[in-house]
Amino acid sequence: MPAGSIRWRILASFLVIISVIFALTSTRLTEYVSGFLYEQRIRQDSLSVERLADTAAPLFASADEEGLRESLLRAGGELGGRLLVLDRDGKVQFDTWARLMGTRLVTGEVQRVLSGGETVSYGIHHTADEGWVAYCAAALTGGGGALLYVRDVAEMMASLDGVRRDLTAVFSLAAIAAVAAALIFSHVLTRPINRLTQTIRRMGEGDLSVRVPVKGSGEMRRLAESYNTMAAQLEALDRSRNQFVSDASHELKTPLTAMKSLLEDVLYQPSMPEETRTEFLSDVDREIDRLTGIINDLLTLTRMDNGRLEIHAEPLSLSEGVQETLHMLRPQAEKRGQKLLADIDEDIRIQGDPNKLSQVFWNLIENAIKYTPDGGTIEVRLRRRGNEAIFTVRDNGVGIPEEDLPHVFERFYRVDKARSRETGGTGLGLAIVKQLVNLHGGEVKVASVHGEGSVFTVILPAEAEG
Ligand SMILES: Nc1ncnc2c1ncn2[C@@H]1O[C@H](COP(=O)(O)OP(=O)(O)OP(=O)(O)O)[C@@H](O)[C@H]1O
Ligand SMILES: [Mg+2]
Structure with a gap:
């Protein structure tokens, strides 16, 4: 999967989203769980230790060692932890585990109680020999000094770790699922694009027949x-x-x-x-x-x-244009004994390109001469109808079979190949006529009966009369 591909980007986005959600949720959740666990402990322990300190304070003050030992040992047994009594300097005066007698033990909690003015202080520590322990110190009012309660919290910390592990496991699973979903999703999304790319490549190699399947929606x-x-x-x-x-x-x-x-x-x-x-x-x-x-x-x-043929439009007399073309083609018709009749309305003016329009008239009249037997009749007519100039060439020649009519304006189309070759035709004349007429905003039509003759009509937009 190349970097920068859509698939890669989708996958990366999914991973980033999942990681951010994981980081936020897991910290919030562990904070919440651990807060819940600690708070309960702290409240319980602080209460017990404070109460015990109240009982122990007079005993410590009156230096009733025997009474103090007895009550602390009992309380230690009930609470399930270690109890120490420290004097105002932090020196251990009594230890239910009888290990630290005489040593100075100044933990943060003890300090806060001895010199910070707090009645009770709590904290969790990790030590090399004891592991996870909680210290709860309470002031011994009256005689000064502090009562320190040390409790093993390994179990609590383990359960907190358990919560963390569970969370990680759940999120790892979610991440795997998300990556799988991203892979599938991105595959579904990019498959049509890949297919299109392949198709375009094949088309670029020259195979123009290739198509892509049209599926789905959107x-x-x-x-x-x-x-x-x-x-x-x-x-x-x-x-x-x-x-x-x-x-x-x-x-x-x-x-x-x-x-x-x-x-x-x-x-x-x-x-x-x-x-x-x-x-x-x-x-x-x-x-x-x-x-x-x-x-x-x-x-x-x-x-x-190529759109490179330009029309040099100018105001011109269509009537004159037709007359000129007739004049040039008349000898050709006469040579074949054909009657070339003209019925031209005077002074029909249009905006157009004189050379190109002459080519239109020439091609149509020449066709009529070519495809009409010797002695036939050709009628050329130019009329105005409203804003239109209507030019018609009617002959009584060979005509065009009905099935060929729709094709005569196509390039190289000839009705009777052998005959038109004889007459020198290529089949381009009418294609050119159609294009030139279209360029002038007009249209050309044909009507014919095979064996009887044909009528070609050109309609061009003309200037209004007057
Ligand atoms: N007046 C007509 N009478 C009968 N058939 C015609 C007539 N005009 C055109 N056709 C038929 O339509 C075909 C196409 O005409 P078009 O003018 O395009 O080509 P062409 O005359 O054969 O060759 P070119 O005009 O290129 O020299 C002709 O070959 C002919 O078969
Ligand atoms: Mg022709």
Whole structure:
């Protein structure tokens, strides 16, 4: 578990909390228990010793040694401890254990009684030869001096130790339980994060199909869902890019192959008549034009994808724009014996990019010419409806089957691959039209009956009349 990881932090926090609680509770609790035990002892012992001192004082004062010995020995037997009588200098005058006669014994308790003015004083000590003992000193009124009661409190101290040990044991168990809980808790908490990290790593290595399981509720669930959504979008984007690149390569390959075989013919047939040679080379020239056209279309599309295609909007007359495009395409229609009818409302003005709008008109009218047999009719119309300019191109050409209609605006989509290749189509024209119209805040629609003809409609926001 690396330091700094969430698991480690949770564990450390748990341990700190537990230790602080333990330290606080155990000191408070032992203080409370020991206070309870001492106080009872102190009260009892002090009372007994004080009472005994009252009886012993006159005996000590009158130097009735025999009486003193008798009463102390009896009391010592009853109390279950050792009794000593000290004179005002702290010298032992009598000891029920008869060991310290004549020695000076000045413990804190004795001092407080002899010179501190207290009638009774109590304290607990640990000595090397006696172990844990309690001293209770009481003043012998009248003759001066003190009565000292020494009692073995080993048992009491042991029980206090027992309490401490019990507490430690209980808290150790609690700490172990808390650590276990922290481990489990942190595992549950970090597992989804770890899984997500692994998934992101695999995605970083290039596998865009990986997803994380969406489980549970709350933040983790939302995180997993957001991640999966993002991954799906990336995957779709990646797929469409790949598709685009492969389609584009394919499209570029066709004119290149054609050019190569044309040039090979010219190259390996030195005896080729001049006329044929010129014809071949003009074919090559046409293929180059086509290649340039495709590359330009591809550039336009990628620029639009990158958001780099800018619209240089200016007030312009849409009517004039359409007329100009018609003028340029008319020879193409005439060559095929097609009727190109125009019905253009005067002076429809909009805010737009003239070059890009011309490209829209050009692509749609050119399609109508391309996909209408010789001698057909193409009607181009421009109308205003409220705040909208409506441009329509209607032809009575081959039409588009219903199942292909939803796809004609897709990149590289061609209804009849063989036929459109013949006519030089790449399937990019309508994709570009759609994007350019969208950039102008308009929309483009198609209606068609297979074998009867098609109508393409562009609706653009226009300036109000007047
Ligand atoms: N007026 C129309 N009549 C019938 N089919 C059409 C018409 N316009 C477009 N289509 C169909 O829609 C397809 C896509 O048109 P689009 O203009 O995008 O491509 P293209 O004309 O084949 O090639 P490009 O315009 O890139 O040179 C065409 O290949 C054709 O099958
Ligand atoms: Mg086209």
